[in-house]
Amino acid sequence: MKEKDSTSASDSDRTDGEISIPNDQNIAGFKPSHNTETDPASIVDPPPDVVPDGGLTAWLQVLGSTAILVNTWGLINTFGVFQAYYETTLLSSHPPSSISWIGSTQAALLFLVGVFAGPLYDAGYFRHLLITGMFLIVFGQFMTSLCTEYWQVLLAQGFCMGSGMGMTFLPSAAILSQYFARHRALALGIASAGSPVAGTVFPIIFSKLEKSLGFGWATRVIAFILLGMSVIPVAFMKTRVPPHKGKKSLVDKSLFKDGPYLSFTAGGFFAFLTLYVPFFYITLYGTSQASVTESFAPYLVTLLNAGSIFGRIIPNALADRFGCLNLMLVCMSGSAILVFGWLGVKNLAGSVVFVLLYGAFSGGVVSLTPSVVVELSPDLSRVGTRMGFGFIVSGTAVLIGTPIAGAVLGGESANARWVPTVLYAACGLLIATFLYSTARFLQYRKKGGW
Numbered sequence: 001m002k003e004k005d006s007t008s009a010s011d012s013d014r015t016d017g018e019i020s021i022p023n024d025q026n027i028a029g030f031k032p033s034h035n036t037e038t039d040p041a042s043i044v045d046p047p048p049d050v051v052p053d054g055g056l057t058a059w060l061q062v063l064g065s066t067a068i069l070v071n072t073w074g075l076i077n078t079f080g081v082f083q084a085y086y087e088t089t090l091l092s093s094h095p096p097s098s099i100s101w102i103g104s105t106q107a108a109l110l111f112l113v114g115v116f117a118g119p120l121y122d123a124g125y126f127r128h129l130l131i132t133g134m135f136l137i138v139f140g141q142f143m144t145s146l147c148t149e150y151w152q153v154l155l156a157q158g159f160c161m162g163s164g165m166g167m168t169f170l171p172s173a174a175i176l177s178q179y180f181a182r183h184r185a186l187a188l189g190i191a192s193a194g195s196p197v198a199g200t201v202f203p204i205i206f207s208k209l210e211k212s213l214g215f216g217w218a219t220r221v222i223a224f225i226l227l228g229m230s231v232i233p234v235a236f237m238k239t240r241v242p243p244h245k246g247k248k249s250l251v252d253k254s255l256f257k258d259g260p261y262l263s264f265t266a267g268g269f270f271a272f273l274t275l276y277v278p279f280f281y282i283t284l285y286g287t288s289q290a291s292v293t294e295s296f297a298p299y300l301v302t303l304l305n306a307g308s309i310f311g312r313i314i315p316n317a318l319a320d321r322f323g324c325l326n327l328m329l330v331c332m333s334g335s336a337i338l339v340f341g342w343l344g345v346k347n348l349a350g351s352v353v354f355v356l357l358y359g360a361f362s363g364g365v366v367s368l369t370p371s372v373v374v375e376l377s378p379d380l381s382r383v384g385t386r387m388g389f390g391f392i393v394s395g396t397a398v399l400i401g402t403p404i405a406g407a408v409l410g411g412e413s414a415n416a417r418w419v420p421t422v423l424y425a426a427c428g429l430l431i432a433t434f435l436y437s438t439a440r441f442l443q444y445r446k447k448g449g450w
Helices: 002-017 056-071 079-090 096-112 114-122 126-144 150-178 184-192 194-212 215-236 253-257 259-274 277-289 298-322 324-342 348-375 380-409 418-447
Strands: none
Touching: 056 126, 056 150, 056 184, 056 194, 056 215, 079 096, 079 150, 079 194, 079 215, 079 277, 079 298, 096 114, 096 150, 096 277, 096 380, 114 126, 114 150, 114 380, 126 150, 126 215, 150 184, 150 348, 150 380, 184 194, 184 298, 184 348, 194 215, 194 298, 194 348, 253 259, 259 324, 259 348, 259 380, 259 418, 277 298, 277 324, 277 348, 277 380, 277 418, 298 324, 298 348, 324 348, 324 418, 348 380, 380 418
C-alpha cells in the first residue's frame, strides 16, 4: 500500500509541472526540451514526437500557409494577364518568348531557392526565411509598379519576387508535416487553395484597375494586398519540433538510392516543364484561335484558377485515404489528356470548359507534390532537404519550359504555330505520367501495397 501511495503521489506531483504522456503514447527516450516548470504552455502542447493532427495552433499554421500560397503561387498563376499586358502595351517591342522569361524566372526561383531554403528550414531558420521572403515579395511588387523597361521588370518581378517566393514556399509546406499526420494531405490541400483564390481575384483586380488607374496603381493595389496577407504568417507561424542537432548538408545522399523518389523527381521535371504553358498562353490563344473577345480573354485565367480551387482540395482530401501518389497519377494523366484536347478548342464555350477542367487537374498536380515527397521520405527530419532537391529539378524545368513554348509559338500572333506548341506541352505531361507510374510501381515493390 505504501508503494502504491508513493507512486500516486509521484504521478500527482508530475502533472503539476511536467507533461504526462499516456502509456499507449509513451515514447522511449523522450525528454522535455525546456523547463516545463516555468513554461505553462508546455502543459497543453504535445511533445515533439507526438503529432497533434489538429488543434488551434495547427490550423493557424494552415491559415498562414494559405496566405503564403496567395503571395507565391497566386501571383505566378496571375502572370498570364501581365504577359498579355506586356505583349500589347508596356513591352510590345519584345517577343513573347522574352516576356515569358519574366514569369518563368519568378516561378523557377520559387523552386531553385528551395535547395537552400530546405536545409535552412531543417536547421531551424524558419522565421528568418519567412520574414525575409515576405519582404522581398512585397518590395518586388511595389518596384514592378514603377518599371518602364524590360530589364527593370525582369529584376523586380522576376528575380526579387521569385527569390522571396523560394524562401517562403518550401518551408510553408514542410512545416505542416510537424502538425499533421493522418490529415496531412488535406491540410496541404486546404493551404494550397490560397493560390487559385488569388489567381482568380488578382487578374480581375488588375484588369479593372489598369483601365481606370493605369498599370502603376493596379500593380500597387495588389502589392498592398500582399502586404496585408504577409501579416498572417509572420504573426502565427512557428515550428513545433526543435531542429535536429548535427551537421546538415545540402543534399541527402540516401535519396540517390531511393528509386521511387528519383523516378518521381524525374517526372516532376517534365511535368513542370510544360504544366504552365496553358496558364501563360491561354489568353493569347483565346483571342487568336477561339473567337474570345479582348475584354473577356483575361477572365480565362480567372476561370482556370477557379477550377484549380477544387483541384487543390478534393484530390488532397481523397489522398489521405487512397494515397498521394495514386491521386497524383489521376491528376497528371487528366492534365495530359486535356492538353491534347486543347487543339480542338475553337470557341468561347470550349475555352471555358477547357480552363475549368485543366485548372482542376493541374491544381491537383501542384498541391499533391509536397505530400508525395513527404510520403516518399523515410525520415521526416530530412523532408526540407528532399523537397529542396526536388524543387531545384522542377525549378530548372519551369525556368526553361514556357520560354521554349514561346520560341516554338513564334513572334507574331497571326503566324503563331499553335499545333506544335500544344503538342510540346501535351507530350511533356505524357512523359511525366509515365515516370510517375514508374515511381508508383517501384513504391509497390518496395512496400508491397498500393
